[in-house]
Amino acid sequence: MTSRPDRQPEQVDLSKPSAARVYDYFLGGSSNFAIDREFAREALQIFPGAREYARLNRMFLQRAVRFMADNGIRQFLDIGSGIPTVGAVHEVAQAAAPESRVAYVDNEAVAIAHSEIMLEGNDNAIIVQGDMRAPEELLRDPDLTALLDTSEPIGVLMLAMLHFIPEQDDPAGLVERYRQLLAPGSYLAISHGTDDDLPEITALGDLYKNSTNPATLRTKQQVTALLQGFELVDPGIVFTPEWRPESPEEVGDDPQRSVAYAGVGYKPKS
Numbered sequence: 424m425t426s427r428p429d430r431q432p433e434q435v436d437l438s439k440p441s442a443a444r445v446y447d448y449f450l451g452g453s454s455n456f457a458i459d460r461e462f463a464r465e466a467l468q469i470f471p472g473a474r475e476y477a478r479l480n481r482m483f484l485q486r487a488v489r490f491m492a493d494n495g496i497r498q499f500l501d502i503g504s505g506i507p508t509v510g511a512v513h514e515v516a517q518a519a520a521p522e523s524r525v526a527y528v529d530n531e532a533v534a535i536a537h538s539e540i541m542l543e544g545n546d547n548a549i550i551v552q553g554d555m556r557a558p559e560e561l562l563r564d565p566d567l568t569a570l571l572d573t574s575e576p577i578g579v580l581m582l583a584m585l586h587f588i589p590e591q592d593d594p595a596g597l598v599e600r601y602r603q604l605l606a607p608g609s610y611l612a613i614s615h616g617t618d619d620d621l622p623e624i625t626a627l628g629d630l631y632k633n634s635t636n637p638a639t640l641r642t643k644q645q646v647t648a649l650l651q652g653f654e655l656v657d658p659g660i661v662f663t664p665e666w667r668p669e670s671p672e673e674v675g676d677d678p679q680r681s682v683a684y685a686g687v688g689y690k691p692k693s
């Protein structure tokens with residue numbers, strides 16, 4: 424997505440920076456406003472690796488979707504999908520199998536507006552405005568159920584979004600509710616910001632307290648606990664570039680630079 428929004432979609436809160444728009448800035452997109460760019464520049468001063476974090480996270484997204492497609496998944500649900508950029512779930516999934524169906528979900532107005540534009544003309548991909556914290560409601564959404572068959576396996580993604588769910592909203596309990604609702608044979612891919620041994624990331628987390636999306640960074644153990652109940656696909660919970668890399672260059676010398684853990688859980692068929 425490269426076009427700058429020429430008008431502000433309804434319900435856009437410009438009083439605070441938003442995670443979706445700041446992330447778009449890190450990825451080099453232009454679906455962001457002055458308040459987001461100011462915040463992102465401050466974030467880059469605290470942690471210059473923020474762009475690399477976003478890039479490595481998007482590469483994990485693409486590998487996770489290819490992995491699910493290779494394992495027969497033909498319908499995907501990307502929750503907290505953000506502002507679509509090149510290499511989005513439907514592009515990867517439909518390149519692997521053109522009949523793949525993809526529902527995106529986000530609760531941010533600019534992300535919704537841009538997704539609508541990007542998905543125009545694609546009968547097998549939609550964007551639904553919804554909140555991750557209402558699993559039953561989301562999986563009953565009429566637009567979503569018109570596209571996805573929830574009685575069949577779905578590849579679900581919650582990438583770089585669970586750190587926006589605070590403990591008081593019980594992220595592990597929410598993920599467990601999704602696990603129960605999903606058909607056996609489904610997958611859930613997650614990635615999650617961490618400040619394990621990374622003091623500058625703690626400072627970055629403090630900065631996000633002033634945004635629309637305060638962040639809760641978690642340890643490897645806490646991220647692993649989010650997938651409790653799922654079978655962990657090899658290699659388990661690792662830094663994003665370490666999850667089934669397609670070349671040694673992707674991992675590089677310092678996978679911790681990704682400042683995020685990633686993993687894929689499987690709900691077995693029996």
Ligand SMILES: C[S@@+](CC[C@H](N)C(=O)[O-])C[C@H]1O[C@@H](n2cnc3c(N)ncnc32)[C@H](O)[C@@H]1O
Nearest residue numbers: 443446503504505529530531554555582583584
């Ligand atoms: C950093 S972006 C990640 C985008 C994409 N998943 C990726 O990994 O490239 C996080 C997204 O999560 C969305 N988000 C945060 N809390 C949410 C919630 N409770 N329900 C739905 N979306 C949410 C934000 O609006 C934002 O678009």
